[in-house]
Amino acid sequence: MIEIRFHGRGGQGAASGCTVFADAAFRGGKRVQAFPMFGVERRGAPVASFVRISDADIRARHNIYTPDHVIVLSETLMDTVDCTDGIKPGGTITVNTAKSPEELGLKGDFKVYTVDATRISIEHGLGSITSPIVNTAMLGAAAKVTGQADIELLMQCIREAAPSKPEQNAAAAKDTFDAITP
Numbered sequence: 724m725i726e727i728r729f730h731g732r733g734g735q736g737a738a739s740g741c742t743v744f745a746d747a748a749f750r751g752g753k754r755v756q757a758f759p760m761f762g763v764e765r766r767g768a769p770v771a772s773f774v775r776i777s778d779a780d781i782r783a784r785h786n787i788y789t790p791d792h793v794i795v796l797s798e799t800l801m802d803t804v805d806c807t808d809g810i811k812p813g814g815t816i817t818v819n820t821a822k823s824p825e826e827l828g829l830k831g832d833f834k835v836y837t838v839d840a841t842r843i844s845i846e847h848g849l850g851s852i853t854s855p856i857v858n859t860a861m862l863g864a865a866a867k868v869t870g871q872a873d874i875e876l877l878m879q880c881i882r883e884a885a886p887s888k889p890e891q892n893a894a895a896a897k898d899t900f901d902a903i904t905p
Contacts, residue, residue, distance in 0.1 A: 724777040731796035736858030747872040863896030
């Protein structure tokens with residue numbers, strides 16, 4: 724079983740992104756589970772969402788404390804949340820930032836990936852310059868790094884789930900998929 728933890732801020736779409744990612748994995752023949760961690764979150768507050776993907780039935784019904792992969796929708800979370808907490812040895816963390824993996828200075832037995840999903844989202848007209856919508860762009864990065872969702876199936880799921888600009892959202896996912904080199 725592969726476990727993925729998404730970190731975002733309230734309103735960024737981390738929970739809906741997890742659902743779309745799980746849908747793509749499900750359409751690819753996997754068993755899936757996607758759920759957010761609820762609390763008293765408000766817009767802009769740190770949130771977490773989770774995805775489990777397996778070839779067999781998933782019986783676990785708890786938060787993910789030792790993820791194989793971590794996806795961070797906003798680099799600013801790195802200052803307030805320990806996004807690396809519990810990453811399994813040999814796991815990955817993928818951060819939305821213009822910085823290189825080395826510039827982040829993260830230390831641990833995990834691989835660090837970075838992608839400028841903010842720039843890509845703005846280029847596709849998703850949100851505004853001051854408030855870009857990056858969740859679908861980061862799904863493309865997640866697909867590439869984790870290997871758990873086919874990019875074409877993911878783009879199809881994004882098109883079906885996007886409340887507006889379905890083609891732009893799908894294209895942003897493809898661009899981040901292409902930008903990451905595992």
